[in-house]
């Protein structure tokens with residue numbers, strides 16, 4: 006799909022129920038649309054798709070940076086509401102080095118606990134990044150192992 | 166205000182202490198708490214602790230202000246029940262969101278993640294019931310409680326997950342894993358006892374020779390140096406004793422090693438088969454999350470490592486410990502002071518072993534993981550070799566393997582750094598120990614406290630056991646290795662199948678084939694795939710399941726086969742919940758043809774008879790004929806005896822498909838499930854198979870999934886699925902008349918026979934646009 010010029014090709018707004026409302030170039034209105042990033046982990050700002058509630062793509066935004074400021078703010082607010090991938094800043098404590106193990110962590114979203122079901126729920130990504138999926142399906146991210154403090158790194162190392 | 170209202174029904178969960186007083190002070194008189202939900206995320210998705218309550222009058226939201234930590238300042242929002250109040254829930258990537266609507270206007274929304282015992286589906290149900298009851302004034306209908314399918318623990322209305330089962334899963338395996346191997350050793354306890362006694366005896370026998378050196382030195386050699394002639398009788402007796410004890414030690418040692426090796430080999434074999442049996446019983450969910458190479462490594466090499474540990478290292482270690490104890494006893498009985506000096510370095514060495522043990526354990530666990538990594542690369546690449554070659558990615562795969570190996574090397578290098586320091590240090594301590602004994606011994610001799618013979622005996626004893634200490638120290642690493650291996654095996658054994666066998670199985674004598682699906686819901690991990698699905702299939706009815714790719718057709722079939730269990734709702738066969746039927750008995754009633762046919766290594770006949778190994782040749786041929794496989798099988802060089810490979814190499818996709826159809830037909834099932842059974846055959850063959858199927862379908866409950874709608878002309882009813890829900894049910898004519906989703910699918914295919922259903926979707930969108938423009 007070619008890059009879309011938002012003001013001409015579509016409009017995005019909030020309807021009274023708080024849902025996103027998409028209007029395409031022909032004036033057809035789609036309620037309750039949602040936004041998804043194509044590469045939420047490897048390239049969050051590149052490639053964003055507007056999906057109808059039936060699951061079909063309505064528009065493709067190849068780069069968020071090029072968007073008009075108002076639209077960008079709306080999109081970012083919406084994504085902040087939808088996306089939930091706390092970044093682990095510190096691992097305070099783990100209940101055991103054998104899985105399942107309960108971790109006490111500080112994240113950029115506050116402190117919480119997660120349950121690691123098995124070691125293979127820890128994914129090593131490129132550039133020292135790590136993705137941890139907890140028992141309930143919440144994804145936690147570690148942006149750079151090297152930047153973790155020594156204590157956290159030591160604990161984490163036992164699982165890698 | 167009374168506090169009784171804070172307790173729900175006796176068996177349900179209690180409100181956390183923190184909330185008790187806050188909630189109490191906000192409830193009105195005679196207001197009853199019905200359900201609660203911890204809301205652990207705020208609007209910005211930061212972790213917090215909020216609470217949502219359902220009472221018999223309203224919905225209350227408590228939101229403590231954290232800025233004044235000492236005075237909990239709680240904001241309370243309340244929503245009294247009224248018509249038009251609606252609570253909706255949806256989830257995305259592990260975050261659940263509850264939205265409260267009033268006249269279709271969203272007035273509030275809350276986010277939370279699942280914690281161990283939240284269950285929002287029930288919460289919403291409670292809300293609806295309380296709300297309705299408040300408005301209509303009718304009491305809430307009593308709810309039937311279902312026991313936990315796993316352990317039969319009675320579950321209350323708001324529990325989705327059994328607290329007993331889930332807490333079991335959350336506790337990590339204990340560190341004393343190796344002792345759990347006793348379960349496997351128990352059947353051999355008598356052999357083990359015999360082996361142990363032999364070990365005692367043989368160790369004792371090896372300790373005789375140094376003892377005989379005392380009289381040899383003191384009564385023969387030293388008197389001779391002082392001019393006394395040698396007493397040949399005594400010498401012969403002593404030398405005879407030396408030879409005798411050596412021979413005794415040899416034969417006892419031989420039988421001990423033999424018996425114990427035999428036993429440990431058997432323990433290893435049992436461990437392997439039991440683990441494999443258990444693995445086979447686990448649900449598809451488990452296999453979905455595990456990699457083949459890892460599982461292979463666990464069952465294959467880890468169990469072997471444990472076996473070697475038991476038969477070799479543990480045996481040696483036990484012998485050594487026995488020897489040390491016996492030697493210590495002998496030494497003390499000869500001369501306590503010298504014995505004390507001799508044994509002095511022992512605690513040091515023990516301490517050192519302890520230190521290194523901790524460092525090595527993590528390392529060895531790591532090596533295991535890296536090792537599975539290596540086998541994972543193999544298990545990934547070898548089955549996918551065609552893809553690798555087709556895209557000319559040999560170099561990349563090779564570098565992936567090299568990388569895994571490199572990782573292995575790096576981890577090993579780190580461990581070896583500690584490890585290589587360890588052995589020389591033990592040797593050094595040994596030498597220092599010997600030095601101590603020499604010095605103290607000479608001093609004692611000079612004071613005439615001991616004889617030369619005693620010193621030689623001491624030196625003979627300790628040089629033995631110090632050398633053993635060196636090899637004993639190796640037990641540290643091998644124990645750690647075996648323990649981590651055992652842990653990984655017990656990880657499999659401890660895994661409770663998410664599709665458990667019923668504890669009170671119900672047996673169905675004659676299955677008529679009526680299937681009822683009641684408000685079934687299912688998710689893969691955090692992804693909801695089936696939502697509130699209801700369907701009743703009459704005995705002998707043929708259902709055609711259609712819908713675009715990814716709409717959940719195969720998933721529904723997986724649920725019907727009980728490869729997975731529904732997360733909510735139920736599926737029953739002839740009125741009996743399939744969870745209470747013994748799994749293999751239930752599946753015997755199902756003939757399944759999968760989207761991706763899999764053939765095992767073996768002959769074609771064996772593959773067809775897979776579900777019924779005692780089938781006669783005539784039966785096999787009849788099934789093959791029915792599946793229109795007979796002719797092509799006869800064209801193969803060895804007919805029905807032709808070998809087909811692991812992934813059915815040497816057969817085309819359509820041929821494999823037909824063999825798997827024959828396999829399903831042979832067991833003469835009451836229920837036939839065809840998941841794209843004719844997807845990979847040409848139109849001609851498909852027509853033939855179709856004819857065969859049409860006869861076979863007769864009288865059986867059949868669920869057929871097909872993209873090509875024309876293949877479903879025999880279906881009594883067509884079920885159209887979209888996004889995990891049924892959107893339409895009816896026969897061809899009805900659905901065509903209603904001009905709904907099916908009509909559009911059909912039109913698209915009629916226009917272009919080759920159209921895939923995926924294309925239909927875009928057509929659909931276009932149609933929408935055309936309509937509204």
Ligand SMILES: Nc1ncnc2c1ncn2[C@@H]1O[C@H](COP(=O)(O)OP(=O)(O)OP(=O)(O)O)[C@@H](O)[C@H]1O
Nearest residue numbers: 453689692694713714715716717718719720721760
């Ligand atoms: N093991 C799995 N883990 C996670 N998600 C899965 C798994 N299997 C299937 N899914 C997802 O569930 C949804 C339904 O899949 P399903 O296989 O039931 O589709 P289908 O209707 O059979 O499609 P098709 O016609 O292509 O076979 C898809 O979105 C798929 O991505």
Ligand SMILES: [Mg+2]
Nearest residue numbers: 718719760840
């Ligand atoms: Mg499918």
